[in-house]
Amino acid sequence: MRTALVLLFLLALAALPGALLPQRSLNLRATQQFIEANGWWGEFLDRVQAFDVYASVWFSSIYLLLSVSIIGCLIPRTAEYYRALRAKPVITPRNLARLPHHDTAETDRTPDEVVKAATGLLRGWRVTERTEDGGARTVSAEKGYLRETGNLVFHFAMLGLIVALAVGKMINYEGQVIVLANGSQFCNAGTLGYDSFRPGLRVDGTNLTPFCVRVNSFQADYLPSGQADQFTADIDYQSGHDLETGTWRPYDLRVNEPLRTEGDRVYLLGHGYAPIFTVTFPNGEVRTQTIQWRPVDELTLLSEGATKFDPPGVTDPEQRRQRQLAVTGLFAPTQIVHGGVLSSSFPDLTDPGVAVDVMRGDLGIDSGRGQSIFEIDQSLVDSGRLTRVARENLDLGEEIALDDGTRVKFDGVERWVSLQVSHDPAQVWVLGFAVLMLLGLGVSLTIKRRRLWVRASPGPDGRTVVSVGGLARTDQAGYGEEFGRIASALRSGRD
Numbered sequence: 001m002r003t004a005l006v007l008l009f010l011l012a013l014a015a016l017p018g019a020l021l022p023q024r025s026l027n028l029r030a031t032q033q034f035i036e037a038n039g040w041w042g043e044f045l046d047r048v049q050a051f052d053v054y055a056s057v058w059f060s061s062i063y064l065l066l067s068v069s070i071i072g073c074l075i076p077r078t079a080e081y082y083r084a085l086r087a088k089p090v091i092t093p094r095n096l097a098r099l100p101h102h103d104t105a106e107t108d109r110t111p112d113e114v115v116k117a118a119t120g121l122l123r124g125w126r127v128t129e130r131t132e133d134g135g136a137r138t139v140s141a142e143k144g145y146l147r148e149t150g151n152l153v154f155h156f157a158m159l160g161l162i163v164a165l166a167v168g169k170m171i172n173y174e175g176q177v178i179v180l181a182n183g184s185q186f187c188n189a190g191t192l193g194y195d196s197f198r199p200g201l202r203v204d205g206t207n208l209t210p211f212c213v214r215v216n217s218f219q220a221d222y223l224p225s226g227q228a229d230q231f232t233a234d235i236d237y238q239s240g241h242d243l244e245t246g247t248w249r250p251y252d253l254r255v256n257e258p259l260r261t262e263g264d265r266v267y268l269l270g271h272g273y274a275p276i277f278t279v280t281f282p283n284g285e286v287r288t289q290t291i292q293w294r295p296v297d298e299l300t301l302l303s304e305g306a307t308k309f310d311p312p313g314v315t316d317p318e319q320r321r322q323r324q325l326a327v328t329g330l331f332a333p334t335q336i337v338h339g340g341v342l343s344s345s346f347p348d349l350t351d352p353g354v355a356v357d358v359m360r361g362d363l364g365i366d367s368g369r370g371q372s373i374f375e376i377d378q379s380l381v382d383s384g385r386l387t388r389v390a391r392e393n394l395d396l397g398e399e400i401a402l403d404d405g406t407r408v409k410f411d412g413v414e415r416w417v418s419l420q421v422s423h424d425p426a427q428v429w430v431l432g433f434a435v436l437m438l439l440g441l442g443v444s445l446t447i448k449r450r451r452l453w454v455r456a457s458p459g460p461d462g463r464t465v466v467s468v469g470g471l472a473r474t475d476q477a478g479y480g481e482e483f484g485r486i487a488s489a490l491r492s493g494r495d
Helices: 002-020 028-047 058-085 109-119 148-173 317-322 380-384 427-448 479-492
Strands: 099-109 126-131 137-143 174-182 183-186 195-199 211-222 226-241 249-256 258-262 264-280 286-290 305-310 322-333 335-338 342-346 355-361 385-396 399-401 407-425 450-458 464-472
Touching: 002 058, 058 148, 099 479, 109 126, 109 137, 109 450, 109 464, 109 479, 126 174, 148 427, 174 183, 174 211, 211 264, 211 407, 226 258, 226 264, 249 264, 264 305, 264 322, 286 305, 317 322, 322 342, 322 385, 322 407, 342 355, 380 385, 385 399, 450 479, 464 479
Parallel strands: none
Antiparallel strands: 099 464, 126 137, 137 450, 174 195, 174 407, 183 211, 211 226, 226 249, 258 264, 264 286, 264 407, 305 322, 322 355, 335 342, 355 385, 399 407, 450 464
8 A cells, every 4th residue: 555655646746747848649749849949858768758648668667556556455455355344243242431432321121132132233333242141142344345345346447447548548549630611521431531540559550440520611600809709511421321321411510429329539729711823824834722821810810821832734753843932921810910910810711811922933832751741941941942923912802813824813711620539448448437426436435334233231130231332443433423313212121
């Protein structure tokens, strides 16, 4: 038990970095910024897994040792409890007057009648009758065994909770994906469909639970101050047998009201805007792109991003890299312009506008290296391989004409929603063990362990001397009243 308490303290201490420092699994960008801002100290913390606390070797070691310690504590306690359940209540002490609660009286009833009355009063107690030398009859009674039961249930449930959490970390997965709210679909067919994916230790990204979600529309309600009031995504989904029949089922997805299907949960995390740009190339070919831009101001949803285009009809790789286009800048759902600088005054889509830089040259999309969809590679700009050919503020429907005859038009806006898919089959077990812990703790705290003895001895004058003694094994509070009622009933001859 002492070892378990020390390990619990160490576990709480080890969890502190997880609460005080950004964690890579929750916010990769904040973690990288912290490491860069703190130099060698940030790099040292990274080496000791301070940004991956709950997956670190030292946290897992304490976790495992705590489980072993709890098991080592529970096995002997369970064996002792089993022996106590099978044992009879202890024999009546020789001198009941020494006990914290005691009472003595004389009665005209025989010892057998007193014992019968006592066993009637002690219904619900574990009772054993005995006969002593000299003809005295005794009753030994004990109550409150459920207190230790509750204690054991609490500790077994805590052990089960630890195991369930560990199993959940092994077989769970969690992924985020952005879906345009224009009828676009997302299917949980593999990790390639996600923008980010965090698998459990035993998850390789295959055999994910199959289901599909179609986002038809998104409705955001705001207070006059611009604060969000309610978000609702009108979605359809299909899973299980519906995938074979092609049946779609409607659902209104709201924040903290996830869709639960086939053991997975789909949460609505956030939303934003995807400006639509249409590029008309000099040869007359037209290409339209709708790419989500990320909010830089959560209150007004002023957003930044980069929409990238490949030139059509260019087969030479070198020429192609020189003529790629990127439309970068800011998008404002309710635009305001101060001194030519675009900003947003309200998060709803009332007067959309963009401030864009049109970049031409090598976007680096053929380099084989991954890059963010929200920005261009600044190193390509610094090296001169990517140059700005236009800068303009555009209202909806306006366009820019470039020097080679290419036209870039701000054609519209779509909404997007950010969805999170969580799969954790162990969560039901975690909930069940947590409930058992609370129940066990409640039983352990409310039930009192107590003992009571009655001795009925023949007196020298022919009357029976009734001695009653009581002992509260855990908490004295309240036992005096219960003992007094039983002793008074025996003294008065009531059953």
